[in-house]
Amino acid sequence: MELIDILTKDHIILNLKGTNQDDVIDELVNTLAANQLTNDPTSFKEAIYKRESEISTAVGYGVAIPHAKSKSVSKPTIIMGRTLQGIDYGGQHTNLVFMIAAPENASDEHLSLLSKLSTFLMSDTFRAKLLVATSVDEVLTAIREQDKEEEPEADQTDAGKYLIGITACMTGIAHTYMAAESLKEAAAKRGMKVKIQTNGANGPENSLTSQDIQHADAIIVAHDVRVDTTVFNGKRFVDVPVKKAISHADQLIDQALNYDIRDPQAEVVSESAPEPEKKSGLNFYKHIMSGVSYMIPFVVVGGIFIAISFMFGIYAADPTSDQYNVFAEFFSQVGGEAAFALMVPILAGFIGYSIADKQGLAPAMIGGMVASIGGSGFLGGMIAGFVGGFAAKYIGRAFKGVPKAFQGLISVLLVPLLSTFIVGAFMFFILNTPMSLLNVFLENWLTGLTGINAAILGALLAGMMASDMGGPINKTASAFGLAMFAANIFEPSAALMVGGMVPPIGIALATTLFKNRFTLQEAEAGKASYVLGASFITEGAIPFAAADPLRIIPANIVGAAIGGAACMALDISLKAPHGGIFVIPIASNHPLLYIGCILLGSVVTCLMIGFLKKPLSEKDRQKAKAMDSVI
Incomplete structure (x- = not known):
């Protein structure tokens, strides 16, 4: 089944009327019902929202792919919606929304549709064509072109070799499958056998077995979240973010093959040089971008609300001013005192979360608030995120040998308590004063630029x-x-x-x-x-x-x-x-x-x-x- 068979003209909305996530979902579901593809739009919408409640289907790049299976759906279908102005979908600015609807018993078709659509959306050029299309026919043309895109012949010198791997992105939806598909296609061009485990939102699929690992010639792990790599029994593997597997699959396969893990002398990596762990743990760029992505909605809301407040007058939010207006105070309080106040703690918190999962969230966010109170600002918040995240990560590791009966107490009490003390003391006694002075210098310098x-x-x-x-x-x-x-x-x-x-x-x-x-x-x-x-x-x-x-x-x-x-x-x-x-x-x-x-x-x-x-x-x-x- 091709995408063009199920994404027909009457399934495409080039100008969504909705201005928020709920309105857009309603619009897409109504289109599904209008085309007589569901006999119970209410139950299908409930299935969509149930899926969204587990984790947002916004996948980045201005794209969201809400999807659900329901007994009310007659056949696998895609409804596409586009909004040039964009909406906030799951905390991400989104312009393209593809709703996938599948019958309750159509698991293979549902996954196939999701995987194929995700693969198409890897292409910047393809997404751009959808954004600039002036008619439904241009959208369909872009899909046909992408579907029939010719691929160059590749070298077959690696024919017969076995590539295995794991892919896992933050949401466990599109990028997970994009990376897997990219690796599969690159390996297939070389004539290699390939098996990629996808750690999706519904758990691991196509799971690797001990036999797969034993007979592998190359291993690639592409992930933005933590993946259990102990299953490789010390074999060397390429460890990269998901996006790199999407865009540089061939290079990664070359690198993985160079490790020559079928050589008995190269089977085990020395414990003194755990290269993959270091690369993954110290991926600063990934951690910073994780924090920034969660911070941006607070920045946007705070900035717009403050700007609206000033429209009533420069001092209109001050109850003691002659210009006072209650709505100006409302916008100023929500935007400046609430949204802006949360920016730095949110940045720090989700940097910590990216490093140490839930254990890193509280200490990093508290460190970010200390940075904000102490004048360290954005840069101090970033540092607090790293200090809090790595403190939680390594303290958690230190207590791994404790009996399981005490693990719950350690995770909710000792780890956050000790790591918060570390990041708090570091910010309060060491970083805040010099960082606040640096911020004052930068502010004065920038303010004085003319x-x-x-x-x-x-x-x-x-x-x-x-x-x-x-x-x-x-x-x-x-x-x-x-x-x-x-x-x-x-x-x-x-x-x-x-x-x-x-x-x-x-x-x-x-x-x-x-x-x-x-x-x-x-x-x-x-x-x-x-x-x-x-x-x-x-x-x-x-x-x-x-x-x-x-x-x-x-x-x-x-x-x-x-x-x-x-x-x-x-x-x-x-x-x-x-x-x-x-x-x-x-x-x-x-x-x-x-x-x-x-x-x-x-x-x-x-x-x-x-x-x-x-x-x-x-x-x-x-x-x-x-x-x-x-x-």
Whole structure:
């Protein structure tokens, strides 16, 4: 069964009306019922919510895949919904929602659909095509193209060798299966036998046996959560985050084969050099991103509520002021005194949770609150998360030999008590004073930036934001912006949003003004990029950058840098780091000037693209037109 067989025209909603998770689920279920694919939409909706209550089906990358089995469903079906503005789905900003409905007894089909859809959504280009599609037919075309994408022939020198592995992501849904599928496909191209255990939300599937481990030639463990690797009996294995298995499966297989674990002399790894454990335990990037992902909703809500409060007047939230307004006080209290106050503790807590699971949550979060109270701010909160998380992790290990009858007492009393004492004492006696002084220095330095110095910083941040559109450079700039945001310095946030909005808007302008540089399909995609760019959805630029990186990416960076420089030179601030045009009127101190900076950067990007890209020949146009008409 192919996706195109069950995701038909009347199953696709390009403009969801819902503005929150519940409304969108209602809309998708109603579409399911309208197509007579369920005879009891209420019971199916209950099954969807039951699944969501176990763990959110938001899988990142702006995608959610709610799914459920129900006896009320007649056949496996997918309902797709898209919202360009985006919604909060399970705490993640989401633009694409795929609801999978399967009959109660269709376990194989249900898993197959989920796995195949997850594999398709690994592709940045595929997701971008769905976002910029202007019609249902374009969505179906993108799916057909992805389904029929030709794969290059691969080297068969490893034919017959046996690859095993385990994949496990934070939610246990899409990325778990994406990584497994990527490894399977890479191994199959080489002619290798392969078995990948997926530790999904419903528990391990396709579990490895002792015979699998004994006869394996290579082992790969791709995980963002803890996995039991003792089953490998000391055999060396490649230990990486899930995303690396998705994008670099071939390289990982080469690395795993180089360990030559079938060599009897290489069977056991010395206890003095537990390489896989160290790599996994000290994956700082993974832990920081885990904390930041949970922190962002607090930042967004707090910033917007504070911005709304200021709309009533600068002092309208102060009961002693003549400007006092009760609604202003409400928004100020909820946004500033509640949401903002929780930002740093949440960041620290979920860094600790990423390191030591539940045992690390309380000490790290308390350490984060001590950092917030003591003036250490965002950076102090990050350090508190690591100290609290690793303290809980190693204290827990120290008590592993205690009889099981006392393990419950140790996990709920001794581990949190001792690790909280450690992180609390470290923050209170050692870190808070120097870190608070550093924060004051940074705040004074940034506040004092004017003219050319502010412009340089704005250009750097916006240029980094536009450089790799979601990669490590982009995330480094975003982390700096969040740190400044937590310190109530809002100018960097404005420059960063310029860096995210300029690429798609600039490209859209180029497709309008320089049509002869683009194929008909690219020109159509450019129209949707106007909306995506205005909504701060940078993914609209990805298909163009992937097709012509040497011209598009430099144009994006230069345009974004110029817009960001102008933004900070003009002392423009933004109290909501996400939302695009929807938050600018209420969250920016100079909304018209700010929009002007975005347009300035977009025009520069547009002109650079027009200059760098050569007009297409008539032959190229005819070829592109012919390709567009296929399918």
